[in-house]
Amino acid sequence: MNKLTKLVKALSLIIQKPYLLNNIVKDEIVFKSDFQRAFPNTAFQQIRLVDLMESDEVRIAPYAFLSGSSLATDFALLQLLCRKYQVKDYLEIGTWRGESAANVAPYVESVYSFNLGDEQLLSIGLEKNYVESHRFFSKDVPNIQHVFGDSQTFDFDQLNKKFDLIFIDGDHSTEAVRHDTKKMLSYLKNDQSIIVWHDAKKDTEYPRYEVLLGIFQALPADMQKNVYLVENSLCAVYIPTSITSESPILNRLPRNSFELTLKKLSVKN
Ligand SMILES: C[S@@+](CC[C@H](N)C(=O)[O-])C[C@H]1O[C@@H](n2cnc3c(N)ncnc32)[C@H](O)[C@@H]1O
Structure with a gap:
């Protein structure tokens, strides 16, 4: 298909289905140039998960291997940060199945997991099965x-609490990430407190500018320099x-290798 034919086809599709315009304005190329x-002088720095592994093993449980799950290494990161920095009070925006909450719970005193309520999720047209999957793994964890x-x-403010670690994993649009991040700055317990953002990378190597833009817009310059992939x-x-960091190198040869042992756990419905 030549460029002109593509353009005509694209325009006719946009006229029929205007929401397809989102695929252009919300493309990562657009977010990257924004x-x-x-932030023309920002060069991302990256820290290594393996540097946080004080012992050889991290147990990831529960892990559903279902659509939209975080990676096992994301849960490992949360656990390792909680252990290394002696996190007592943990807050997350975005519960869904409760996997991140349940993974962190054994390593902290309290987990606050925040999400849109079921009624609200149903009222915006989300599927019943999806709504019912919320809190599946976290509902019975004391x-x-x-x-x-x-x-x-x-x-x-209603929670009357501040947190050692806040995990932001709700709505991933730039505006929502900016808003959640700005808001959460008031709920960090002290100047040692940590923020983690999920989906700040498209995959384990490539940055996701849609989310990173929201993060950097929200943070003052003195905090931006302590943000790491x-x-x-x-x-x-x-x-x-x-913390030791380095410039990320794309498509580098593997320098870490992990062993996963899969064990079936029973689930209570
Ligand atoms: C990616 S999931 C969270 C996954 C979970 N942190 C984990 O790793 O197991 C995102 C969740 O954020 C919720 N969410 C999206 N926008 C929200 C908002 N504005 N306020 C509260 N929750 C929101 C969605 O309902 C969804 O359940």
């Missing part, structure tokens, strides 16, 4: 408390204390 225009609302409007995961972290 990011580079807004130190996990579920909190419901829209992170854009919810008054987190995390090797082998989809996350970015803000760690205020000194």
Whole structure:
């Protein structure tokens, strides 16, 4: 198909299905150029998951291997950060199946997991099965408390609590990430507190500018320099204390290898 034919086809498709325009305005190429225009002097730094592994093994459980799950290495990152930095109070925006909450719960005192309520999810037309899968793994874990609302409007002062680690994994649009990040700055417990963002990378190597743009727009310059991508995961972290980092290298030869042992666990429906 030549360029002209492609253009005519694209225009006729956009006229029939205007939402297809999102595929252009929300393309990573567009977000990347927006990011580079807004933060021309930013070169990402990356930390290594293996540097956080003080022992050889990290147990990831539960892990559903279902559509939209975080990576096992994302849960490993959360656990390792909680252990290394002695996190007591953990908050996450985005519960879904409760996998991240349940993975972190054994390593902290309290987990607050925040999500839109079921009624709200149904009212915006989301499928019943998807809504019912919320909290599947976290509902019976004693130190996990579920909190419901829209992170854009919810008054987190109601919780009367501040957190050592906040995991932002709700709506991943630039605007929502900017908003959630700005808002969460008021709920960090102290100047050692950590923020983790999910889906700040498209895959374990490539940045996701849609999310990174929201993060950098939200943070003051002195915090931006402590934001790192995390090797082998989809996350970015803000760690205020000194940590070894390096420039990420795309398509590099593997320098880490992990062993996974799969064990079937029973699930309670
Ligand atoms: C990617 S999932 C979270 C996955 C979970 N952190 C894990 O790793 O197991 C994102 C969740 O955020 C919720 N969400 C999206 N926008 C939200 C908002 N504005 N306020 C609260 N929750 C939101 C969605 O309902 C969804 O369940």
